[in-house]
Amino acid sequence: MRTFIALDLPNELIEQVADLSRQLSSMVRGRFVARSTYHVTLAFLGEISEAEARRVMDVLDTACAHAAAIRLVPDGLGIYGKPVDATLLLKLAHGRDLMNLAMAVREELRAQGVSYDEKAFDPHVTLARRARVLPQALSDLVFPAESSSNSVTLYKSELSQEGATYKPLYTAHLG
Structure with missing residues (x-):
């Protein structure tokens, strides 16, 4: 199964990011992602087995055990790729x-x-x-x-023609 580990966004931030996306959609052409997919990827795992997924659950428990809630401070817009075909x-x-x-998540993945x-x-x-982004x-x-944010989740990613959908497999809480 195709997986990644992500820091979950609180509902109020999801709403504000959705508002920003609506503003941008009148200025930028592209395929805007669904609000249900908003997250901060901590580590992309790719294809893993069921046994590895169980080890990742242990990784999350260990890496998150002593971590407090994480401050998320928006810091502007950015792109990956070329401005005429970018990820915004x-x-x-x-x-x-x-x-x-x-770093703790990644070090624990390596250790496991x-x-x-x-x-x-x-x-x-x-x-x-x-996206076609003209600054x-x-x-x-x-x-x-x-x-x-106060949670980190292991997600299963399923790709389709309409885009990706994410299914939470395991969540560890912070704070």
């Missing part, structure tokens, strides 16, 4: 607790022998895919307020 994202500040949690995509952690929420067109946006 809401960047998040690289707060110490957020970065430490991602579970492989993951080792790209550098860059905290963000994906807003749109295949001069993006103005007068209302950005989400700072908030906190």
Whole structure:
């Protein structure tokens, strides 16, 4: 099964990110993602077995055991890819607790022998895919307020023509 570990967003932040997406949809062409898919990926695992999924549950328990709720501070917009075919994202500040949690999760995955995509952690929420972003067109946006997250979830990702859907498999709580 295709999986990833994510920091969950609180409902009030989901609403504010959805509002930002609505604002952007009048300025940017692209496929905006559903609010039900908003999250901050801590580690992308890819295809794993049932046995590895059980080990990942232990990883979450260990990595999250002493972590407090994580501050999420929106830090502007960003893109991956070319401006004419980009992934548009809401960047998040690289707060110490957020970065430490991602590192703890990744170190524990390594200790348990579970492989993951080792790209550098860059905290963000994906807003749109295949977006055509012209920077001069993006103005007068209302950005989400700072908030906190108190859970980390192992998700199963199922891809279809309509986009990805995510099914929570296990959640560890912070704080």
